Amino acid sequence: MKPTEIPIRDIKPLLPIPDISFYVFIGFALVGLVVLAALLIYGIRWWRSHRRIDPRRQWLRELDRIDFNDPKKAAYIFTRYARLLAEEKRQKEIFSQLLPRLERYKYKREVPPLDEETKRFMKLFIEMTHDAL
Structure with a gap:
């Protein structure tokens, strides 16, 4: 038998392979964005609750x-x-002058x-305290 006379067995066409890689990529991206947003929200809440607030500024707001x-x-x-706020010499002077004056308004x-x-x-x-802070 000659090589040109070899019978060709039935060759089937290529099968289509479903390509879902785009959808997998979109899914991973969405999950990543959700995780990133959750971490960001958690980080902001943690930072707000743990940041150091200067108590002197709060005392000055009360004044x-x-x-x-x-x-x-x-x-x-x-x-x-x-x-609590009197730290400088001048502030301590004014505060010491004010204490006797304020005694008549107490008790x-x-x-x-x-x-x-x-x-x-x-x-x-x-x-003066505003200027000092």
């Missing part, structure tokens, strides 16, 4: 919120936070309204 119309409460709040049931000089000293101390 800024003092209501001078309530002299008793103002005297107590100012004494509490000003004692009594009825207190007179704050006099203007005491208010000025208190506001001066608050301004």
Whole structure:
């Protein structure tokens, strides 16, 4: 038999192979984005709860919120936070001058309204503390 006369057995056409690699890629990308978003949200929440907030700034905010119309409460709040904030020599001087003035607004049931000089000293101390921070 001659080589040209070899009978060709039935050759079948190529079978189509389903290609789902694009869908697998999209699936992995979506899962990756969800995981990344979850990590980002968790990281932001953790950072917010663990960041260090300067307590001096909070004390200064409390001094800024003092209501001078309530002299008793103002005297107590100012004494509490000003004692913590007085660090410089000038601030300590003003605070030591203010303490005797504020004593008459504490420990009594009825207190007179704050006099203007005491208010000025208190506001001066608050301004100096703003400048120091």
